[in-house]
Amino acid sequence: PLTWLAQQLMRRHPRCARTPRRQALHANFKGWADYERGRREILRKRDVARRVFSGFMLRGAVQRDTLPQVVAAIDDTLWLGGALHSNAQLQRIISSVGATDKQEVKDKAALLQGDGWSFNQFWVEFARVICEHDVIPYSVIARGLAAKAQADNEKKMKEQARQVAAEERARQSRLLAQYKSLHASLLADANILAILEQDKILTGDEIRPSDVGYEFEVPPKGHHVVLLRSFFGLLGFNVHEEGTDPADGPDDENAWWTDELAETWEIMQELNDMETVDGVVEKEVLEKVLVPPAGFMLLRSRVEGELIRHKLSNHDAQTHHECLPDEKWQEEQNEGKPSFDALCQRLNMTMARMLWLHQIWESHLKESDDTDKAQTGETTLRCLYPHSPAQLNKEQMQELMTEVLLDLTPDEFEERFQQIDSNGNGTIEFDEFVTWLSEDEVRLQDALGHKESFEELALDHDEPLALIMRLHDKFSERLPNDMEDKYPTQPAKLNKDAALAAIEALNPMERQNIESRWDLVDVDGSCEGVYFDEFLEMLDFAELPVEIRGNLHSTRRRRRSSSKSTIPRKQCCE
Secondary structure (H helix, E strand, C coil), X not given: CHHHHHHHHHHCCHHHCCCHHHHHHHHCXXXXXXXXXXXXXXXXXXXXXXXXXXXXXXXXXXXXXXHXXXXXXXXXXXXXXXXXXXXXXXXXXXXXXXCCCCCCCCCHHHHCCCCEXXXXXXXXXXXXXXXXXXXXXXXXXXXXXXXHHHHHHHHHHHHHHHHHHHHHHHHHHHHHHHHHHHHHHHHHCHHHHHHHHHCCEECCCCCCCCCCCHHHECCCECHHHHXXXXXXHHHCCCCCCCCCCHHHCCCCCCCECCHHHHHHHHHHHHHCCCCCCCCCECHHHHHHHCCCHHHHHHHHHHHHHHHHHHHHHCHHHCCCCCCCCCCCCCXXXXXXXXXXXXXXXXXXXXXHHHHHHHHHHHHCCCCCCCHHHHHCCCCCCCCECCCECCEEEHHHHHHHHHHHCCCCCHHHHHHHHHHHCCCCCCEXXXXXXXXXXXXXXXXXXXXXXXXXXXXXXXXHHCCCHHHHHHHHHHHHHCCCCCCCCECCCECCCEEHHHHHHHHHHHCCCCHHHHHHHHCCCCCCCCCCEECHHHHHHHCCHHHCCHHHHCCHHHCEECCCCCCHHHCCCEECCC
């Protein structure tokens, strides 16, 4: 019987189709499966659609004319590349008006005309179109998730580069301030002045007054040696800890001109193309290196280049000066107002919503008092952002924010207005307005505890989705019997003891090391439990048992959902 069953299954396999009817039936099976999976995946994005929809609300509803822009914003949020927004069936059914590429200036009355839609109305129509038509395949959604992860990584790298550049500028400012003080001390020291004005030299030899040439040399130890050592340290040599106060160094009695300092001075002589390189401090080179504060950073960069040359040409000469320059990061300086694209990247906002907010902004501008404009019938001002941005006063801003943020109280508006109006001129420009709106939405999302989806967790940890789902099963097994984890919409917390027991089962190790895993999520010692995404942060994926990773391609599990009876069993495979 088993042989017969196998034969029947093989005869019905798409690869074994011979008749034209069966070949036609199975020809587009892969495409059907892709669209079916995409249909189910897009319907799971209800929370994403709700957040996007709420961003277009005026007085608690979204106008029908704005619905194409809502769809475009959902498309941008999911990184679908226009596949959702450009779908003909969706555009025809969602809005009979349709989207237009021309950005017209509308007053407030025009923006509030038409039917107001709630999210439930929108979602019913949206879901009906998704279910009845092949709107978007899952492969497009997967590419969007990968593109978003790549963009987030690039944004993180740029932010790190900006931080490094800011730290470098702060370090240079600190070095310059220290050199200003040190430069004054050097020019005030009697022995340094003797070298500059009386042509004396510093050899490091200890000579007595009766020795020949005593009158041509300065003492080999003293405060002037402390000052020169500090000077070398600021230039990047490893003879003095960079950034310390010279007063913290050795006292004058123990500060000798050593062979280490003499070799450092030889590099300064080579830097100035001296014929004699002997480590003796004399007037000609000292005058060239004691530059005014304005030229110190240039001198320091020359010294760093010379140290690199020594590093590459002579590896044996690195016992006394191994200070290599850090990589310089140059931050792009942008003048004027940021563009719409820059605002979208900075605030993580879609272009469709940004243009819609700009349209709302223009509608609240006061009518022009200019007689020429009045004669031409122009009743609404234009905000030519970013080249010629317009401004709203406090009363206009309060009227606008009351329409966009219905729960905003007068006291909260007053407090936030004072924070945004940094220059105190009583007006707000468009970029300040969208920054205000974005910050309030970020605080709201943090308060609601927004969680990443299982697919996003798989991308973050660079692991198969099936493995993430299997780990979620292990996580759920440790929960109390009366608790269910409906991650990510209604996540449940796993207490410390249960979480550490799960970690011990998945990553066998000493108890002390397991306890240290808890510190990864409980930084301040106030954490009572962890959600599933935090639980994954405690895991070492490289040390997972073989049986956890085994047979991932044949793993089946029921997707967790608030409506279990309507979600069919789905195969999770990578």
